[in-house]
Amino acid sequence: MEYISSDIEKKWQEYWKENESFEPSEDFTLDKKYILSMFPFPSGRLHMGHVRNYSISDALARYHRQQGKNVLHPIGFDSFGMPAENAAIKNGSHPKGWTYDNIDYMKNEFYSLGFSFSRKREMATSDELYTKFEQAFMIDMYNKGLLYREKGMLNWCPHDQTVLANEQVVDGCCWRCDTPIVKKDMNQYYFKITDYSDELLADLSKIEDGWPKQVLTMQENWIGKSNGLAFDLLFDDDSKSKLNAEFESFDVFTTRPDTIYGVSYTALAPEHAIVTYMIDNKLLDEDTIAKITKMKNTSSIDRQKVKEGLALGLNVIHPLTGKTVPVWIANFVLMDYGSGAVMAVPAHDDRDYDFAKKYDLPINAVIKPKDTDVDVSEKAFTDAGVLFNSGEFDGLNSKKSQYNIIKMFEEKKIGAKTTNYKLKDWGVSRQRYWGAPIPFIHCKDCGLVMEKKENLPIALPDDVEINGEGSPLENHPTWKNCKCPECGKDAVRETDTMDTFVQSSWYFLRFCASPETLEKAAFTPEEIKYWMGVDHYVGGIEHAILHLLYARFFTKVFRDLGYLDFDEPFDKLLTQGMVLKDGAKMSKSKGNTVDPDAIIAKYGADTARLFILFAAPPTQELEWNDSAVEGAYKFIKRFFDRSSNVVATESKPVIEHSTLSKEEKLARKKVYEALERANDVFAERYTFNTMIAGVMEAMNALNSQSNTDVWSEGYWILASIMEPVIPHTAWEISDKYFNLKNLSPQTTVSEVFVEDSITLGVSVNGKRRGEVEVDANASKDEILVAAKAEVAKWLEGKELVKEIVVPKKLVNLVIKG
């Protein structure tokens, strides 16, 4: 019988659909596994990265299903977002039609790959039902103070005409279209993620066993916690009067209080309130104001290129020495970190050093290495060391003095130990159409008012014109008009929509909702309790910060809102590597893509899945290789063809091992080795490539013998091992010969590992010189006699100083002379 992939795959895909083979049970007493892969954006067609992502999660899902677990393996679409609008502008399509057409197409692709998703839980985040529950959460979060509206300087992408979160600005440019970001002053909604900075950082320890270290580190760096001293710098009298007594002081933060005696100037961000006051009140000359304005309008990338500054003509008093210190503006001081002002110690900070050199400011060294003198004539000395020229702290090391200096500031009540974070609140409003509307209303009398929950969802209007200019909701003639839920007077809806990362921050909770729950609630507490946390989360490393941080944040918020009672959503995270071709990431612009549909048409889904899981371990990059794909196809064909050696049976054949020939014994051993490797791979290593290699070895060994029972037993087990990888072929074989009974937990047989004789490597001084075959029960002395005979020529005339026998592995003889 010939292997015709299309016939077999179609047959089983229909069978799985008709039999609802992959729907999870609602029996919450069963052992569960929640296997989740990051859901896709409905871009139109699957790419190889998708195939890899879902091949990995599907293998996990199918394995655990075979093991008798109640498996939830859902799929959905992250379907709001700008590409739908961009397509609308380009082709005149409607974002909704475009999106749902793409979803239909991609769903077919998924099922043609044989992925074992729960069909009943399919959803898209642009579904009105999804929006309904999400809007209710927004209202809850607002009421809890976790969502707020504020005017501020925002990241604005001039190309996409929308605001971006800090996380979405990459190297000063838009993460989507690479356009340089400009700052724009406007109203924006924020999630108060900074309330959770400490917990998001601390709880990384709760998931460190299940997450890649790289991701943990990236999140840690992103949150960016640093401890230090915050204190006020008081203006001298002259400066106070210059400022019309409006300002007494300003606040600075330092992580190096040990260098405080080295302060030779201070610097404000160009956006600092004192600078703004001086500009507004004409306390600076025209030329200076023009320079500051230019500084403020320079993009963040350009601002990093060269240090610029200006003296303000103000002085503050050093809190410890009492000396006056000049106040400057410096472009490297960031308004949104700390207080937007710094104390500058050029002798011990690289940035301060460059700036001092440029503007000829004093460089006063106060820290030196333990054993030598310090030299700051060429560059700053930024290491920790020993203090000098530091009054009562002379002679202390950096660490000790930091503690003492902070303590002294606290005792004198002129400063305090302070923690700063790089993490900022998450700006979530977008001035776009294709997103979830923010369910808030602006009333002239009542101000910002929440929509009533019974009126949700606030759905998008379909009749919009999308031309890329301004917000279609803002320009819609009627949609935004409404009545105030509080006073009933005319009011207008918020026309901003939510960042699409909001939808992906809780979709994994929505998947827990059973078909019965779907309409009634986002999910029930029982469902969440049973299915969460996600046992295996599979996705790309590119989400290491954005999505994974936001999802962790939402989980903690939902916990505090009382919807659930755990801290972290994803127990284990598997970040798959990229799919490359010719050494570069597959992309349309590079023209090096391989279309999954074409591979399925030519070789079948099983071949695509086998190649992808065999070519590299899942966490590594995967280089596409056409002839290796061909190789995967040939293996499946061989696997299928040789199944003709099997005799149909409904239970695994019982074999009397001792009566078998050497080849037959070896075949059984290889089969059971493959089984043990498979169990190990699924338990912790996920190196499917080695599991498949084990099956190939077993196949090679089976082919070297002709015992029908050994063939049947071998296929009983190998088809079970391979089912998560090549499900169609495995079900076809298992159905034909085993009535599918072998797709179940497999037990090992210890007798196959018992050997009559074993081969040991023999090395002399660690170098391999030969091998000996000895009886399995041979004593150490017997082994040594044989080993010495084997390598006699190497031992001749030498003194044997040590003999090491590693059981079942090797013998090492150490000689001298």
Next chain:
RNA sequence: GCGCAGGUGGUGGAACGGUAGACACGCAACGUUGAGGUCGUUGUGCCUUCGGGUGUGGGGGUUCAAAUCCCCCUCUGCGCACCA
């Protein structure tokens, strides 16, 4: 600059201190074939005077034994980056 990951045949990759290169791709030879492909068998790290030598980015160390552990260097990829 800081952090993380990594460097093994012609290629993808095995080897969780114990016979380096499993398994596969590629290549070569032979068989099958009118030819090509498929399929099957065999070989394949490098050098070699066929004794052997050498070999996991480079150098050192620990060990009876190191791709694996430790130190230094180097290169590559990824992330963060004027964060005070």
